[in-house]
Amino acid sequence: MLILASGSPRRRELLTAAGIAFTVQPADVPEIQKPGEAAAAFASRVATEKARAVAGARPGSFVLAADTIVVVDGAVLGKPRDAADAARMLRMLSGREHEVTTGVCLIQPDGSVLAETVTTVVRFVPLTDSDVAGYIASGEPMDKAGAYAIQGLASRWIPEVRGEYANVVGLPIARVWKILKAAGAV
Secondary structure: OOOEEEOOHHHHHHHOOOOOOOOOOOOOOOOOOOOOOOOHHHHHHHHHHHHHHHOOOOOEEEEEEEEEEEEOEEEEEEEOOOOHHHHHHHHHHHOOOEEEEEEEEEOOOOOOOOEEEEEEEEEOOOOHHHHHHHHHHHHHHHHHHHHOOOOHHHHHOOOOOOOOOOHHOOOHHHHHHHHHHHHOOO
């Protein structure tokens, strides 16, 4: 039995599309970067904390968790607090490349932990003030790391992706499949 320790509809969609059977039990873990914590270490730590939180309540199960962050100039961009924060993030991404890193953690029925990070590079075209305002008005950026959804309206501004596309959506499904196969979960 595979448990997805996430309430993310995007992660559910990616697993379902890949034909991976699972049930959902979201984890309630604070996603706060520690002072001096590197971005990849932050994503990996949060994913591991989410998996452990659910594994404690579901012994004998495979528990999969993930945490996706957007990094530009070394700064981690989480989900925007409000429209002004979303606009700030989109302006930071405008006309440049950034990294999307997902920490993935699988806790196996015996309690052993498999954790990895996957990073994808994404390039945005320059955005106008009108682009930013219209996108924020759509509501799409408000619950997304970095204030955008590559699979949504923001796709029109992304001419280049280097690495796994699904990672930017929220779960590096090819890597997850490899981890699940290696662990005997699928």
